[in-house]
Amino acid sequence: MTSQTAIPTVSTPSPTRADQPQGFLIRVVGAAAFAHLLNDLIQALLPAIYPLLKSDFSLSFAQIGWIGLVYQVTASLLQPWIGLYTDKRPLPWLLPSGMFMTLFGIALLAFASSYEMLLVAAAMVGVGSATFHPEASRIARLASGGRFGTAQATFQVGGNAGSAIGPLLAAVVVIPHGQPAIAWFMLAAGLAICLLLRLTGWTLRHGQARLDSMARNKAAGLPRGKVIQAMLVIALLVFAKFVYIASFTNYFTFYLIAQFGLSVQDSQLFLFMFLAAVAVGTFAGGPVGDRIGRKAVIWLSFVGVAPFALALPHVGMVWTAVLSVIIGLVMSSAFAALVVYAQEAVPGRVGMVSGVMFGLMFGVSGIAAAGLGALADTHGIVWVYQLTAFLPLLGLATLLLPRTRAA
Structure with a gap:
């Protein structure tokens, strides 16, 4: 009688989460796009209320231009430097912190009593925008699962929608009721903060694994x-x-x-x-x-x-x-x-x-x-x-x- 010898089986370890294919996370990309909508809705508020500010503060067109310049300079010139710094030294909590800056800027804009306060408010809103775009765009790319164009387009459409909605809300909410009604837009900033806190939590839990996965698969950059x-x-x-x-x-x-x-x-x-x-x-x-x-x-x-x-x-x-x-x-x-x-x-x-x-x-x-x-x-x-x-x-x-x- 011959005995049968069991053939040993070799178990293959299951792949780690970071090694598994990373799919397109529509909930994360969609949340980033909706946050972009709220951010750009607030950004679009400022030029929409220029006629109101001009009347209430007896401003010249040149003074209106300075408000726009202060906002554009802070919103435009700071963005590359913030992105460069956080590429080297990630600051996940910077994203909701920037929206807090926007919240304070709206509050100051609603209750400003001088032209100088309007300039400070415009700068604060601009700094919030400069913080938002590079960091939120980074999250959309992380959640893209390799479909980078789709993620970026979805993120950008959120901003386009906010830019279109902002002036409409300003016409309905602010223009009929005056400068204090600007404070209602603090609700949009508050909602954005809650959303960005959740996105930051997702980044802390899963972002490094996704970064490692993308780093393994990426091709070398250009000379x-x-x-x-x-x-x-x-x-x-x-x-x-x-x-x-x-x-x-x-x-x-x-x-x-x-x-x-x-x-x-x-x-x-x-x-x-x-x-x-x-x-x-x-x-x-x-x-x-x-x-x-x-x-x-x-x-x-x-x-x-x-x-x-x-x-x-x-x-x-x-x-x-x-x-x-x-x-x-x-x-x-x-x-x-x-x-x-x-x-x-x-x-x-x-x-x-x-x-x-x-x-x-x-x-x-x-x-x-x-x-x-x-x-x-x-x-x-x-x-x-x-x-x-x-x-x-x-x-x-x-x-x-x-x-x-x-x-």
């Missing part, structure tokens, strides 16, 4: 010379995109009134259609970039929109509506691709790159609004649209973008 080349091209593309977008967000209603004699109400409808198209295009550009590559989306976004932009100043009212929607859809698709391309070109510097990109967006938009207004005073608003129609052609510089792994 230093190529990085400089890439960032210069991106800066040019951001300039072209946001100067052209600023011509719509700030002056499209004036163009329609001057060109076609529309009423203010009718021109606002055209503007709403354009802004809705921008929101849709911003979201669509992310997933498309994940599929076909960042450079392809950037290329199509600029060069694809150029014929429509060049035709816009020379068509009738109906085609103006059609072309403005196409322009909003196509050109807005580039921003998520630009941000993700820059992050891939400089791996390990997500905060700095996000800060640079959002800082450029704020800075270029603010300067463009002032510059285009000065040109319109001198040459007329129709002339301005004939000039800015050539800006998408700067997208030809996309040919100079070096290739990254996903580009």
Whole structure:
């Protein structure tokens, strides 16, 4: 009788959480996008109440301009430095702390009794914004599961929605009831703080594992010379995109009134259609970039929109509506691709790159609004649209973008 010998089995240790494939966490990305909505809703409040502040404090246009400048400088210039610092020395609690700064800025804005207090309030709101964007963008990337474009686009759409809702709430809540009604926006800041505390908790629990997983899988970044080349091209593309977008967000209603004699109400409808198209295009550009590559989306976004932009100043009212929607859809698709391309070109510097990109967006938009207004005073608003129609052609510089792994 022969005995059977059991064949020993070798147990394979189960993979650790950090080694497992990391999926797209829609709840985390969605929470970051909703926090972006609340943040940008508050940021959009300040320019929306300029007429109220001008009347209540007997301000000149120059003084209004200084309020805007203080906000833009703090919101734009601080972002890259905050991102660079936190890339090297992570400060997870900085995100809700920045929103506390925004909360205090709103409170001061609601109860300010002097022009100097308004300037301090604008600076506090700007610092809160500068803290928010690079850190929240980092969380969206961590939760992307490799679908970086989709995560960035979702995050950005939240900001677009907040920028659109903010002026509407200001018109309903603040303008009829005066400066103290600004305090109601503290509720939005409070809700954002609660949300950011939860996101910070998630980062502390899972962020390092996700960072390690991404570090194992990432390709090497570009050489230093190529990085400089890439960032210069991106800066040019951001300039072209946001100067052209600023011509719509700030002056499209004036163009329609001057060109076609529309009423203010009718021109606002055209503007709403354009802004809705921008929101849709911003979201669509992310997933498309994940599929076909960042450079392809950037290329199509600029060069694809150029014929429509060049035709816009020379068509009738109906085609103006059609072309403005196409322009909003196509050109807005580039921003998520630009941000993700820059992050891939400089791996390990997500905060700095996000800060640079959002800082450029704020800075270029603010300067463009002032510059285009000065040109319109001198040459007329129709002339301005004939000039800015050539800006998408700067997208030809996309040919100079070096290739990254996903580009």
